Structure formats: structure tokens, C-alpha cells
Amino acid sequence: MKDIGIILGIRPDVIRASKILNLLSNTSDISFDFIWSGQHYSENMKDVFFEQLNVPKPDVEFEIEKGNDAQIVSSVIKNTYNHLEKNKYKAVVFLGDTNTVMGSIAVAQHNIPIVHIEGCMRSYDWRMPEEKYRTTIDHLSDRIYAYLDSYKQQGLNEGISDKVIKVTGNPIVDIINENNNLFQNAENYLSEEIVKIISNESFLLATVHRRENILDKNSLNQIVNLINQTETQVIFPMGYTTQSKIEEYNLKLNSNVHVCDPIGYLEFMHLLDRSNYVFSDSGTVVEEACILGTPSIQLRFSTERPEVYDVKSSVKFDPSIEHNEYQSFLNKAQSLMDTKWKQPFGDGNASSKIVEDLIHLSQNDAFKKHKPGDYPFDISNSFKE
Numbered sequence: 001m002k003d004i005g006i007i008l009g010i011r012p013d014v015i016r017a018s019k020i021l022n023l024l025s026n027t028s029d030i031s032f033d034f035i036w037s038g039q040h041y042s043e044n045m046k047d048v049f050f051e052q053l054n055v056p057k058p059d060v061e062f063e064i065e066k067g068n069d070a071q072i073v074s075s076v077i078k079n080t081y082n083h084l085e086k087n088k089y090k091a092v093v094f095l096g097d098t099n100t101v102m103g104s105i106a107v108a109q110h111n112i113p114i115v116h117i118e119g120c121m122r123s124y125d126w127r128m129p130e131e132k133y134r135t136t137i138d139h140l141s142d143r144i145y146a147y148l149d150s151y152k153q154q155g156l157n158e159g160i161s162d163k164v165i166k167v168t169g170n171p172i173v174d175i176i177n178e179n180n181n182l183f184q185n186a187e188n189y190l191s192e193e194i195v196k197i198i199s200n201e202s203f204l205l206a207t208v209h210r211r212e213n214i215l216d217k218n219s220l221n222q223i224v225n226l227i228n229q230t231e232t233q234v235i236f237p238m239g240y241t242t243q244s245k246i247e248e249y250n251l252k253l254n255s256n257v258h259v260c261d262p263i264g265y266l267e268f269m270h271l272l273d274r275s276n277y278v279f280s281d282s283g284t285v286v287e288e289a290c291i292l293g294t295p296s297i298q299l300r301f302s303t304e305r306p307e308v309y310d311v312k313s314s315v316k317f318d319p320s321i322e323h324n325e326y327q328s329f330l331n332k333a334q335s336l337m338d339t340k341w342k343q344p345f346g347d348g349n350a351s352s353k354i355v356e357d358l359i360h361l362s363q364n365d366a367f368k369k370h371k372p373g374d375y376p377f378d379i380s381n382s383f384k385e
């Protein structure tokens, strides 16, 4: 029987956890099963990242029901529950705030300890399913890896015990440090059309995928208006749902905006590093841009990564309100190109800190089924006699 199970399910999970998975594969101090929840399943949202980052393929892949969020979540819970009937891990590890982390309900039903990487991030935007998911899993977890002290404090404010939360730094820093050479040499993964654009002139990059932006016609229209304001060439690797919504709402991007299907990580980072700035509603892309020294326009009302505003690497554009002018956002982002900031996300050792702690907990029998009196919250005032 393997010591732990790790359940991941979407593109940025593979990227962010790639070093953790490699470190775990290369040690005999702990054994693990890598389980793919099946949330992302197409070649360019999944397999390309395993190949490019040399990540071991999953040991188990769930066959989940596709469809709406409720179908995906219930199917992840069911598959996780059934898998755990036969696999009694010491603990099960999740990352982030997606439908996949709701599989933790099944782990709780088995009374198996839960580990959450990327814990205690908060946007304090209660419209977002992600905010509710991350709050839920944090409150079910026996070990939380929080990237920054400020995130830990957010968890403490909610009553989560100090003993549960360990601050590690953000593993995306590790991934960028380790793969920078590959990003620099990734031009040959790009299409001829994109290579031509980037070798002739300066360019911008764009990604948009969030529910609250693409399922709302007015918000997506605001984003299209903003992007259409620039005359610079824009490369826009666009997720499939975003593509279909742009078509459904009959929104038109200008001819200097080049839309393509999602691309691989190395070539995406090649572009991000070289672009003047990026338009994005992605949590990970604004972190990556900040680390690479590329300004971003964050297409969101709220963020769980306020550090990018603190260090002034990012400009906020709220798509949920009607704007009557757009140029000032572009000017601000352009002006950030001449400034320098210190990235606030950690020292590049997060993955090894997480793996060392998992080994330590596993070898010291710290992952145990709960017994009376165990509680991952501060309960000093409870159970009065």
C-alpha cells in the first residue's frame, strides 16, 4: 500500500506540482499514487504539460462524468470514495480551489487525513465558487501548505489551528527558476504565424477563462473592448469555452488580436517573458508575470493574490462594471514596463519544503485516523465541563 495519494485535475495543477511530483518520485522515503481526477482531459490542457515538464504520468485516472460543475464534483467525490475503499492511504493531498478539491469530501467520509497545498488563500469574493471550495477544503484539512505568512494569518483568523498551517513559499517560483532555460528555447514549439509576429514587433499576450467573466456577456464585452483598444499585436491563446462564448455573444476582436487554441507551457512562458504586458484573469499567469518582470492587467474584481498590487506589477481592470474609457489601463500597464519590482512569492524552495514535511509526517505516524479530542481548530474555549 502506498503512503499517500495525490489528486490533481487541471492544467495549472500539473505545472505548479511538477517539482513536487518529481521529488516524490525520486525518493524512497515515501511512496505515492498520483491520481488524475479527469477535470481537464484534452491533449493541450493536460498531456502536453506532463511531457514538457517531465512529470510522471498518473498511476490512476478517474473516468468522471463531464457536464456542469455539480456533475463533475459529484463524480469526483464518487470516484475518490470508491478508490479509497481499496486504497487506505495515510493521507490524501489536493492542490488549489477547483472542482477537483471537492473530492476531499470523500476523503473526509473515509476519515483519512487531508492535505491542502495552496491553503488559506482568500479573495473575500463570495460570488466565486473557488472561494467557497478553498474555504471548505481548508476547514477539512489536517495539514495546510500556505504560500505566504499573510495567507497563514487568513487561516488563523478563521480559527484554523497554528499547528495545521505550514508556510512554504509558492512552488510556481521553483518551476520558473528550474525551467527558465527551456522557456528561452521554446520558440520552436510556436506556430509559424506567432513566430513571425513576435520576431517583427513588440506584442501583448492575453488569457481569459474565469466563469464570472465569460458566462456574463457584459463582462466579456468589457474585456473585448479593452483589448480592442490597443493597436499593438496581441496573441490570445483562448480556452474552448471562451471561444464559444465570444461566438455566442457575437463579440468581435480586432484583426491585430490573434486568437489560437491553448498552447503548451514552455511556449506560453516564452511569450509571457517577451510580451510588453499581459491581459489575464488567471491566478497563475499574474503570479508568473510578476516573477518574470512582465506587467499585467488583471481582469478581475477581486484577487487572492493582492501581492501583485502591493509590488505594483499589476493594474486592476474590473470587467463587471461598465467603463467609458480604456486607454488609461493600457497606459498604466505600459508604464510599468519601465519599473522593477521584487517578486514576493518565495525563494524557490517551496516544493522541497512540502515534500520534506510530507515525508516527516508520514514517517512519524502523524497522519492518523482521527480520535476523540483531535480537532484542527483552536478549541481552547470549547468542551467546558
Ligand code: UDP
Pocket (backbone or CB within 6 Å): 011, 012, 015, 207, 209, 237, 238, 261, 262, 263, 264, 265, 266, 268, 269, 281, 282, 283, 284, 285, 288
Ligand atoms: N498556460 C499555458 N498555456 C496557455 C495558457 C496558460 O500553459 O495557453 C499556463 C500558464 O502559464 C499558467 C497556467 O496555464 O501556468 C494557468 O492556467 P489557468 O489560467 O487555466 O488557471 P488558473 O491559474 O487561473 O487557475
